[in-house]
Amino acid sequence: MEKVRIALLGLGNVGKGVWKILQTNKEAIIKRAGYDIEIAKILVRDINKYRNIGVPEELLTTNADDIFNDDSIKIVVEVMGGLEPAKEYILRAIRNKKNVVTANKLLIATNGDQIFSEAEENEVIVNFEASVAGGIPVIHGINESLTANKIEEVVGIINGTTNYILTKMTLEGMDFEDALKEAQEKGYAEADPTSDVESYDAAYKLAILTKLAFETKVDMNNVYREGITKINSIDIQYAKELGYVIKLLAIVKEVDGKLELRVHPTMIPSIHPLANVNDSFNAVFIKGNAVGDLMLYGRGAGELPTGSAVVGDIISVLRSSTDGAKLSTKHYTEMEVRPMAEVTAEYYLRITVKDEPGVLGEIATVLGQNKVSMSSFIQKPKKGEKGYVSIVLFTHNTSEGSINKALEKIKDLEVVNKVENIIRIENLA
Amino acid sequence: MEKVRIALLGLGNVGKGVWKILQTNKEAIIKRAGYDIEIAKILVRDINKYRNIGVPEELLTTNADDIFNDDSIKIVVEVMGGLEPAKEYILRAIRNKKNVVTANKLLIATNGDQIFSEAEENEVIVNFEASVAGGIPVIHGINESLTANKIEEVVGIINGTTNYILTKMTLEGMDFEDALKEAQEKGYAEADPTSDVESYDAAYKLAILTKLAFETKVDMNNVYREGITKINSIDIQYAKELGYVIKLLAIVKEVDGKLELRVHPTMIPSIHPLANVNDSFNAVFIKGNAVGDLMLYGRGAGELPTGSAVVGDIISVLRSSTDGAKLSTKHYTEMEVRPMAEVTAEYYLRITVKDEPGVLGEIATVLGQNKVSMSSFIQKPKKGEKGYVSIVLFTHNTSEGSINKALEKIKDLEVVNKVENIIRIENLA
Numbered sequence: 039m040e041k042v043r044i045a046l047l048g049l050g051n052v053g054k055g056v057w058k059i060l061q062t063n064k065e066a067i068i069k070r071a072g073y074d075i076e077i078a079k080i081l082v083r084d085i086n087k088y089r090n091i092g093v094p095e096e097l098l099t100t101n102a103d104d105i106f107n108d109d110s111i112k113i114v115v116e117v118m119g120g121l122e123p124a125k126e127y128i129l130r131a132i133r134n135k136k137n138v139v140t141a142n143k144l145l146i147a148t149n150g151d152q153i154f155s156e157a158e159e160n161e162v163i164v165n166f167e168a169s170v171a172g173g174i175p176v177i178h179g180i181n182e183s184l185t186a187n188k189i190e191e192v193v194g195i196i197n198g199t200t201n202y203i204l205t206k207m208t209l210e211g212m213d214f215e216d217a218l219k220e221a222q223e224k225g226y227a228e229a230d231p232t233s234d235v236e237s238y239d240a241a242y243k244l245a246i247l248t249k250l251a252f253e254t255k256v257d258m259n260n261v262y263r264e265g266i267t268k269i270n271s272i273d274i275q276y277a278k279e280l281g282y283v284i285k286l287l288a289i290v291k292e293v294d295g296k297l298e299l300r301v302h303p304t305m306i307p308s309i310h311p312l313a314n315v316n317d318s319f320n321a322v323f324i325k326g327n328a329v330g331d332l333m334l335y336g337r338g339a340g341e342l343p344t345g346s347a348v349v350g351d352i353i354s355v356l357r358s359s360t361d362g363a364k365l366s367t368k369h370y371t372e373m374e375v376r377p378m379a380e381v382t383a384e385y386y387l388r389i390t391v392k393d394e395p396g397v398l399g400e401i402a403t404v405l406g407q408n409k410v411s412m413s414s415f416i417q418k419p420k421k422g423e424k425g426y427v428s429i430v431l432f433t434h435n436t437s438e439g440s441i442n443k444a445l446e447k448i449k450d451l452e453v454v455n456k457v458e459n460i461i462r463i464e465n466l467a
Numbered sequence: 468m469e470k471v472r473i474a475l476l477g478l479g480n481v482g483k484g485v486w487k488i489l490q491t492n493k494e495a496i497i498k499r500a501g502y503d504i505e506i507a508k509i510l511v512r513d514i515n516k517y518r519n520i521g522v523p524e525e526l527l528t529t530n531a532d533d534i535f536n537d538d539s540i541k542i543v544v545e546v547m548g549g550l551e552p553a554k555e556y557i558l559r560a561i562r563n564k565k566n567v568v569t570a571n572k573l574l575i576a577t578n579g580d581q582i583f584s585e586a587e588e589n590e591v592i593v594n595f596e597a598s599v600a601g602g603i604p605v606i607h608g609i610n611e612s613l614t615a616n617k618i619e620e621v622v623g624i625i626n627g628t629t630n631y632i633l634t635k636m637t638l639e640g641m642d643f644e645d646a647l648k649e650a651q652e653k654g655y656a657e658a659d660p661t662s663d664v665e666s667y668d669a670a671y672k673l674a675i676l677t678k679l680a681f682e683t684k685v686d687m688n689n690v691y692r693e694g695i696t697k698i699n700s701i702d703i704q705y706a707k708e709l710g711y712v713i714k715l716l717a718i719v720k721e722v723d724g725k726l727e728l729r730v731h732p733t734m735i736p737s738i739h740p741l742a743n744v745n746d747s748f749n750a751v752f753i754k755g756n757a758v759g760d761l762m763l764y765g766r767g768a769g770e771l772p773t774g775s776a777v778v779g780d781i782i783s784v785l786r787s788s789t790d791g792a793k794l795s796t797k798h799y800t801e802m803e804v805r806p807m808a809e810v811t812a813e814y815y816l817r818i819t820v821k822d823e824p825g826v827l828g829e830i831a832t833v834l835g836q837n838k839v840s841m842s843s844f845i846q847k848p849k850k851g852e853k854g855y856v857s858i859v860l861f862t863h864n865t866s867e868g869s870i871n872k873a874l875e876k877i878k879d880l881e882v883v884n885k886v887e888n889i890i891r892i893e894n895l896a
Contacts, residue, residue, distance in 0.1 A: 059615050059757045069682070069798050070614045167612070173758035175604075175612030182611060183596070183604030185499045186488050186778030253498070311764060314743050319760075328488045328775035329602035329765060331748075335740060336761035346757035349615030358787075369498050 039068055042356060043078035045105040047127055048118030049088055049098075052141050052168065053080070055345025056115060057093060067349070071356040079105050081118075081127075106130050113355055115348060116140040117168075125149055132156050132164070139351040141168035141344060147242035148258060150249060151370075158368075163358075165351035170243040171196050171320045173343030174336040175350070180250045180324070187326030189251040191291035193466065196243045198318035198338045199227045199234035200266050200286040204274075204303075205316040208283060213271050226318050226339075236265035237286065237301045244288035244301055247322070251290065252297060253370055260375040264302035273388060273459055276418070276430050277305050282386075283313040284461065291325075296376040305386055305463040311335075312466065323466075379439035384413070384463040387431040389448070390423075390455040397453045398429065404451065408444035410436045426455050432463070468497055471785060472507035474534040476556055477547030478517055478527075481570050481597065482509070484774025485544060486522060496778070500785040508534050510547075510556075535559050542784055544777060545569040546597075554578055561585050561593070568780040570597035570773060576671035577687060579678060580799075587797075592787075594780035599672045600625050600749045602772030603765040604779070609679045609753070616755030618680040620720035622895065625672045627747035627767045628656045628663035629695050629715040633703075633732075634745045637712060642700050655747050655768075665694035666715065666730045673717035673730055676751070680719065681726060682799055689804040693731035702817060702888055705847070705859050706734050711815075712742040713890065720754075725805040734815055734892040740764075741895065752895070808868035813842070813892040816860040818877065819852075819884040826882045827858065833880065837873035839865045855884050861892070 046053050060067065060075055068074050077097060082088055085098045102123075105111055114131035116138065118124050124145050131138050133156070140146065146153070146169050157164040167177045171194070180189065195201050199221055206217035218235070221227035233239045241263045245256040266286050277284050282305040291298050306313050311333050315321040320338025325331055337343035391397045402412060411434045418428040433441065441460070449457055475482050489496065489504055497503050506526060511517055514527045534540055535556075543560035545567065547553050553574050560567050562585070569575065575582070575598045586593045596606045600623070609618065624630050628650055635646035647664070650656035662668045670692045674685040695715050706713050711734040720727050735742050740762050744750040749767025754760055766772035820826045831841060840863045847857040862870065870889070878886055 055757070062756065063615060063617050066617055066682075067615065173755075174761065175608055178607065178612045179604055182783065183607045183779050184775070185782040186492060186496065186775045188492050188495055253495075309743075311740075311743060314738075314740060326602075326775065327491065328484070328771045328778070330769070330772050332603065332763075332765035334761075334763055337759045340759070342757045343759050346613070346615045346755065349757070350612050353614040354611065 039074045041076050042073040042113070043076050043111050044113040044115060044352065045079040045081065045111045046077060047081045047105070047114060047116045047124070049080050049082050049093065050117065050119070051341040052117040052344045052348060054091070055341030056117065056348050059342065059345045059349045067353065071353045073356050075352060075356070078111055079108070081105060102127060106134055111136060113137045113139060113352055115352065116142055117348065119144070121145060121148070128153060129156060132160050132162055135160055135162055137162045137355045138164045139348055139355065140164065140166050141348055142166070143169040143239070143242045143246060147245040147256070150246065151255060163355050165354055166246070167351050168344045168347035170246050171322055172336070172338040172340065173346045174320055174322065174334045174338065175347070176247070176322045176334050177250065179334055180247070184324065184326050184329060184332075187328045189324060189326050191325040192247050192251050192322065193312065193464070194244070194247065194288045194320070194322040195285055195312060195315050196288050196320050196322065196338060197234055197237070197240040197286060198320055199231065200237070200240070201315065201320070202226045202318045203235070204266060204269070204284060204286065207269070207271050208274050208278070209316070211271060214267065214269065235267055237263045240286060240288045240301045244290060244299065247288070248290045248297070248299060251324070252292065252373055254297070254373040255370055256299070260299055262300035262302065262378045266303050268459060269303050270459060273386070273461060276388070276416070277386065278308070280414075280432070281308050282306060282463065283308045285312060285315070287312070287464065289464070293376065296374045298376050298381050300378065300381065303461055305461055306466050310466045379442070380437055382435050382437045384435055384465065385433045385441050386461045386463055387433070388458040389429050389431070390426050390458055391429055392453045392455065393425055393427045394453065400451055400453055401431070401448055404447045405433070405444050408440045408447070410440050410444050428458070468503045470505050471502040471542070472505050472540045473542040473544060473781065474508040474510065474540045475506060476510045476534070476543060476545045476553070478509050478511050478522065479546065479548070480770040481546040481773045481777060483520070484770030485546065485777050488771065488774045488778045496782065500782045502785050504781060504785070507540055508537070510534060531556060535563050540565060542566045542568060542781055544781065545571055546777065548573070550574060550577070557582060558585060561589050561591055564589055564591055566591045566784045567593045568777055568784065569593065569595050570777055571595070572598040572668070572671045572675060576674040576685070579675065580684060592784050594783055595675070596780050597773045597776035599675050600751055601765070601767040601769065602775045603749055603751065603763045603767065604776070605676070605751045605763050606679065608763055609676070613753065613755050613758060613761075616757045618753060618755050620754040621676050621680050621751060622741065622893070623673070623676065623717045623749070623751040624714055624741060624744050625717050625749050625751065625767060626663055626666070626669040626715060627749055628660065629666070629669070630744065630749070631655045631747045632664070633695060633698070633713060633715060636698070636700050637703050637707070638745070640700060643696065643698065664696055666692045669715065669717045669730045673719060673728065676717070677719045677726070677728060680753070681721065681802055683726070683802040684799055685728070689728055691729035691731070691807045695732050697888060698732050699888060702815070702890060705817070705845070706815065707737070709843070709861070710737050711735060711892065712737045714741060714744070716741070716893065718893070722805065725803045727805050727810050729807065729810065732890055734890055735895050739895045808871070809866055811864050811866045813864055813894065814862045814870050815890040815892055816862070817887040818858050818860070819855050819887055820858055821882045821884065822854055822856045823882065829880055829882055830860070830877055833876045834862070834873050837869045837876070839869050839873050852884075857887070
């Protein structure tokens with residue numbers, strides 16, 4: 039069997055996963071790829087860190103030239119993450135006519151267009167299945183399987199850390215801090231959890247899905263982003279009482295010719311398939327004008343699931359079964375992104391007010407003046423501060439601009455202590 | 468843009484879906500395929516049947532030679548179904564060096580190996596995404612995306628008709644006959660529902676999934692098949708009380724080097740993602756040794772979803788993004804199929820017995836003699852026959868052989884009126 043030599047850039051979790059899979063499933067992979075895949079070099083920062091993990095030391099190098107100047111290496115697998123030097127390395131690989139497989143969401147989201155267009159010029163393949171939703175074949179799905187469709191909407195739970203935290207809060211009644219701590223102990227969340235809990239991670243992935251599904255450029259500044267730190271277990275409880283579950287959703291949809299592009303905590307009906315995606319699982323819901331509703335569900339992270347996507351991409355290169363043309367930025371169309379003020383949704387509002395008659399009337403009046411109408415209202419006892427109660431309002435469909443204007447006024451009402459929370463509702467069918 | 472001429476064999480639901488999609492999404496498809504796809508000919512049995520459906524009459528022909536003898540036609544799309552003449556036509560297309568896209572589960576399940584090996588000899592592509600689970604890209608998923616994995620298990624709800632019936636029975640308490648009638652009225656079930664309700668349809672699809680996931684030949688005689696007609700709404704009710712849902716599952720898994728290959732109604736935990744796959748939706752759950760648990764969910768039938776898969780396959784041919792080699796029967800390994808008597812499961816038993824003391828003891832003794840142990844027991848009031856009660860037993864894991872032997876004896880017990888039902892339980896994690 040003919041050998042093909044590849045190189046890994048990085049030997050962290052994903053790199054180790056790739057190594058393990060290529061050993062464990064060697065025979066099956068040879069059969070499917072038509073080649074015996076040999077890891078010829080692995081670029082690491084410090085060779086000492088990687089002794090005794092079962093990887094032969096002679097494969098390790100700290101010198102990138104060992105890889106880029108070696109013409110026998112046909113595929114460069116970037117699993118180091120981060121913007122630089124990953125970008126420099128990937129462009130160097132492309133310019134040296136090497137095919138690339140990458141798991142780097144940040145890089146593809148922010149520099150994908152340059153990378154794809156250089157790949158096209160140099161007639162090499164760049165595969166990036168692992169950059170979104172780990173082992174779930176969502177990139178392949180959109181790029182290779184759903185090609186008959188005009189995709190209308192993609193809604194995803196694409197950050198495992200926040201989904202784990204929200205699941206713990208929902209099913210076990212934990213509060214955010216405890217759930218985060220548990221996620222950190224289990225290795226699902228990093229010591230600095232900002233990228234996950236403030237939705238940066240999901241926003242990058244959403245940008246990639248948008249490029250693919252809508253064949254358009256995406257400026258990260260146009261992706262609306264809201265984290266989950268504001269979600270209180272009481273909101274989850276109230277949502278549940280009304281048949282909703284709170285999930286961090288990444289949403290892109292075309293409405294009247296403009297894109298909505300946003301990541302935020304969202305109430306969704308508890309009977310929707312996405313509502314039952316729990317723990318660190320990911321899922322991507324896709325609506326196509328031919329296929330209808332489709333959902334892909336699985337492990338969005340972890341060394342083996344992400345390694346599965348990376349190795350699958352390596353095999354795709356060897357079978358040349360991914361056509362670079364689909365990624366061509368030449369095919370992009372310009373799509374306008376709708377400003378958040380114009381995006382419409384139903385809203386959940388939780389407000390602490392004075393416990394006296396007429397309060398609801400005052401709030402409803404302000405909402406009405408701003409063309410926001412209420413669909414339901416519940417008064418909740420508020421523990422703690424005497425003389426105050428919590429009220430929960432659900433609105434009919436309204437624009438973000440209108441609700442924000444109304445809330446500015448409501449905050450200033452003498453009877454209102456605090457607008458505690460506002461959460462969008464998506465009545466996914 | 469260069470044109471490519473294709474022909475349809477058949478213009479039923481799926482054929483119409485293909486026609487509509489190629490019109491509606493023309494621009495996007497041209498961009499992705501790199502060709503303008505022109506339907507040059509459509510083979511039908513009776514041209515008069517297809518007037519006034521928006522398809523130009525000059526495309527219709529009743530003469531297959533118009534297609535096979537036309538060298539300008541590069542892809543033949545078989546959407547007629549059935550064994551013959553579909554098989555003859557597909558082989559003729561292959562031998563005339565035309566690529567093939569088919570939606571024909573029966574043909575691929577029973578004659579796939581011959582078709583793939585002739586395709587390989589003739590260096591043409593045969594794509595068949597639409598043959599299993601309609602619009603859900605499960606064939607692509609296994610063939611193109613999960614190539615890094617050793618697949619350990621595939622468990623699917625791959626028949627929409629029976630899933631619709633079971634959903635109605637579960638969520639609305641309907642009995643089988645009424646649910647079937649409603650499914651027929653809605654066009655989900657055929658006038659003769661045998662193929663669906665007796666699980667022939669699911670068994671063919673399972674055979675195809677098995678070939679792909681385990682790269683082995685499958686003899687249809689080795690696929691154990693049981694229908695859903697025996698499911699009573701009372702079983703669904705009892706299942707629910709114990710946290711289970713009854714679904715018709717198609718299951719293939721490797722256990723100790725042998726394949727288990729079976730389609731039957733199954734109790735699964737109500738919290739498992741498959742338990743929430745309702746109505747006519749399909750879902751396929753795949754366990755790979757790298758990717759872990761993966762589920763693909765969507766529309767398993769209907770003209771547009773199935774058309775989505777067919778048109779996706781046409782585009783794949785044009786992008787040459789499917790490598791025929793993966794389907795090569797040369798790569799098959801021999802795998803033994805475990806006889807059903809050796810398959811193990813937990814069981815639900817519903818038995819009508821005399822309403823007198825000591826009955827449970829007699830039954831438990833027979834079970835014990837056959838090495839079957841009970842995990843729980845509930846006595847249910849039985850309406851109707853006086854002097855009898857219903858008992859429901861759950862067993863621990865045991866072999867099909869043992870349970871059947873025990874049941875033979877139990878049937879003959881003087882205290883037993885009738886063994887009403889026996890349903891396997893899969894405690895999917």
